[in-house]
Amino acid sequence: MENDFMALEAEIVKTLKEIFDPEIPVNIYDLGLIYAIDVDDDKNVQVKMTLTAPNCPMADQLLSEVNQKVNAIEEVKKATVNLVFDPPWDKSLMSEEALLDLGLL
Numbered sequence: 001m002e003n004d005f006m007a008l009e010a011e012i013v014k015t016l017k018e019i020f021d022p023e024i025p026v027n028i029y030d031l032g033l034i035y036a037i038d039v040d041d042d043k044n045v046q047v048k049m050t051l052t053a054p055n056c057p058m059a060d061q062l063l064s065e066v067n068q069k070v071n072a073i074e075e076v077k078k079a080t081v082n083l084v085f086d087p088p089w090d091k092s093l094m095s096e097e098a099l100l101d102l103g104l105l
Helices: 002-016 059-071 096-101
Strands: 034-039 044-049 078-083
Touching: 002 034, 002 044, 002 059, 044 059, 059 078
Parallel strands: 044 078
Antiparallel strands: 034 044
């Protein structure tokens, strides 16, 4: 059972890595916009995420894309995306790969 949840979480992460911030050429997972992925026993998924800035003009589009793509994963019963701004995003949340891609390392 534990392996099922780990496999599902890995599939969710893979899916999130296919979604790119429209203003920065890095996927939202490596950008550090995903704060948590919680899967319950019924395979309902809660994605807790933020944006690079609270006034991001692409916020609705990005949230909609995350919601659609995670809900499209076959094993996911229902996905909910929760937008939070605490803690605020900053570049320290980015993966080493993202920092390299952007020339920040």
